[in-house]
Amino acid sequence: MAGAVLRGDEDLLTGRWIGLVVLAGVLSGCGGGDTLERFDGPTMGSHYSIQYVRPPAGPGPKTVQAEVENILAEVDRQFSTYRSDSDVERFNALPANSCEVMPGPVLALIRVGEQLSVQSDGSFDLTVEPLLNLWGFGPQSRAEQVPSAEALAEVRQRVGHDHLRIEGDRLCKDAAVEVDFNSIAAGHAVDRIAARLQALGIDSYLAEATGELKAVGRKPDGSAWRIALEEPRDDRQVAERIIEVNGYGVSTSGDYRKYFERGGQRYSHTFDGRTGAPVLHNLASVTVIHPSAMMADGLSTLLLILGPERGWDYAQKHDIGVLFVLRDGERFVVRTNDAFERMTRGKTQ
Template sequence: MISACVWLLFLATVAGCGEHGPEIVGFSGPTMGTQYHIRVIAGETTPDAPELQARVDQRLVEINRRMSTYDPESELSRFNTSESDDWFEVSAETAEVVSYSLGLARDSGGAFDPTVGPVVNLWGFGPGKRRTKPPTDDEVEAALARVGHTKVEARVEPPALRKSPGVYVDLSAVAKGYGVDAVARLLDNAGATAYMVEIGGEVRTRGTKPGGAPWRIGVEAPSDHAPAEGGQRVNRVVELSGGSVATSGDYRNYFEYEGRRYSHTVDPTTGRPVAHTLATVSVLAESCMEADATATALLVLGPAAGYDWAVERGVAALFVTRQADSDEEGHAHSDEFTTRATAAWDAAQPEAPAEAQSEELP
């Protein structure tokens, strides 16, 4: 499934304290094939940073051991390799995430589909070997025969999953967002008064920085060319004092063959990388899992259908689209982009000043 490949920059102070204000404590570490970054303002009962980080690390390891397809011994991997079509017992949180994913799959007409793993892996964007050229049509059709959200069931109580033979569930497009939410709940329970949690570009916040300023997150401007040294730039600054933002994009993870670029954004309904002009989508939501998964669905739907879907549901979404002529298969590459926001996004995020939008990423 699609990972959130658009980088976000924290424009907040990494750590700061003053004689008359609380301290922002920051720490980071590896998880889910990427990095997490946390900025937190501790409350009276919050443990010190080393203990808090140890708890965060332990929680993220627990989620990986349940939902990672890169760990052959994870709960999800064992479910995927099971040949039984009976109920397979899983943890409550795995059942919750799969159940949510299946609901979004139905609502998006299959644009988001947690069973898309076989075709994603076939195109070289999964745990296996990378590809240097596209698979054959016959290979795509064979993999696509194993895809379909109606081939999986999730039961919340008692928690269990059931699938048709050969079906493979991949939660890559939602697990990072769920991990952010899980860490946020951990910080809430630890007595934190405010925080910003990020995993692989997916962000959730609570409260404000010392002095009352919101957390500021810079969404990177897309580019179809490798950036010059220090050349990543901010497209839009998001200010949050609660809630989440997640971004999905198609321009960082791809391969080229005979002059054409094949993105890791695979359409579950066709089994092939999307070929429209939408470069990135950012979504605001209370839950980071919801923002993460919805951004993926909108990126697959494309600039027109995705925008209409978001407007109909009141989704706060920001679409960044290439301005270029497509080739005969619809592939488009350009460094000219236009931005279009839904009314819900504009209501939540008035456009930031131009000088903030042009600030460079480190």
Template sequence: MTLVVKPVMMFAHKAITKTRLALLASFLFIGALLAACDTGTVERDHLKLTGRTMGTSYHITLVSADKEPLEVDAEALQGDIDKALQLINQLMSTYIDDSELMRFNRAPVDEWVTLSAPLMEVLQISQRISVASDGAFDITVGPLVNLWGFGPEMRPERVPSEAELAEARDNTGFGHVQLNTTRARRTAPVQVDLSAVAKGYGVDWIADLLVERGFANFMVEIGGEVRAAGLSPRATPWRIAIEQPELIGGGVRFALELQDKAVATSGDYRNYYEMAGVRYSHTIDPVTAKPITHNLASVTVVADTAAHADAWATALNVLGPERGMALANAEQLAVYMIVKDGEGFRDLHSQAFAPFAP
């Protein structure tokens, strides 16, 4: 039986316009998801936890060392996990009016604001990937997303005019968010949305919590972003299956073995609309201010942290197969791409992805 981890929107809108193509879990992790109604289900040597956060669900599997019985207070551990995730939401959500991020978005332009260490870290990750991708990753792109009809507003009755695009671009630009150790400021009235990186950061936060509690074998998944450590209940690396990018009934393209790494997938074949015979993708290129037109169906990134995998998958999806793969090799990123080729698909992968390749 195959279970698809569905992409779910976690904040007010996808400011980086990213559909998380489903990461299909191995049958071991699938078992954890199917047992979701029994939160805190303890098998002899592993524990399965599930819950809700960031507008989506989380699933965690913990495995004991050396097949010894797992001794853990499941209720107390889950309570700590939920509190940690509530904190991340309170810091970074655009759904919560008094979140730290929303207070920053309301601060006067050019005013330096002292921010918490977690929020500063996410902004720093975002800024580094924005610079490295030459603006393909941009946490301020929300006005363009809305203008093209992929935000909370209704779909447009016509394609935006060049004048409308120019006006929206005036309210975007990652360069308008400046960072200084513990402080940040907006130099223009841009709005920051961390939808394309905060879920991954949440995965990392929980992974670090588990490591601090002494766990060495676990998998953490939030809305399709995954980080795995150690071994699965079968004493083998965790297996994540990459979805075949088909509109209906997509199956498994190949299974990825994951150990002490994180993975995220971004793609472009489910969320779009057509107008006057033209297909408009939900993925907006912040540089051109328009939907992408290349033939990249999905891109999967394996990284040390889920936050980096999450953000890089978005950036490379914007860039497309040629520019994206060139950047992946230059940055030594482990990247796997599925590219539309006529009626079918072909696979590409970066040099760093070779150890994971099918």
């Protein structure tokens, strides 16, 4: 992800592969007694952070934090590929021609994955976990490697969204596929948190989990939630652009934090489901602005897989707000579309 960094009053928020860096601001009241509250904590092997405007009779941070952490714990139980007792891992352990009753959210995200797979001609695929493991990026990986053609061909027989089907409340598979929701589960968690905050009477907030975020409303002083998008560098964090967000989810996917090199070739953790291999183009990161944090999450991955030409055309066709960062030798080139500029009001750092 070209990062975003969320810092207290200046709001600095980093993207998914970088992790969240929060420099705490002063939590102060303003006219009418509204207060900016903030809390954070660990989740899903990473971090979450919530800032919200509390009206005089609104819920306190301990109450809100308990609600948020209940949601995050449930998402982890349902979607984690790092715990054997999660709903997803129970399904992944089943052999071919098996079915398993799944919670509604799991089935809903399977349908989202199918939609994104169809729209990308199979490039986006929720079943690439065996490929991630084979290349050295997955939860069962042993070592980073460029696999043999024979090993790749064998694993690809167990990859493909068309091997999945839903029968009532059951998820079924006709091959020994394994599902990995890492490209949309965090955004799904943020959308659920946002809905819960709204139900609690909180209508101004910035909710983030593992780098996915949604910002709604304004801070007590009337200023906007501001997010810094990072230049995709391996050595240090450099703010590329600051944007103001209200009513949108923001997600950035990039290939510059998780990769290895062999024989002068760079292999990233971003896989094309059609080829079974990491993408090799010069698109370093994609930031997506979307009303749904889950869709921003999934679309940033989809567009990064499609690359600078196919991804740009897809975004234009579907009116998706995007910021592309492309490698050009030793420098980076930034490209945004009209939809992105409509949804944000930013400035170059």
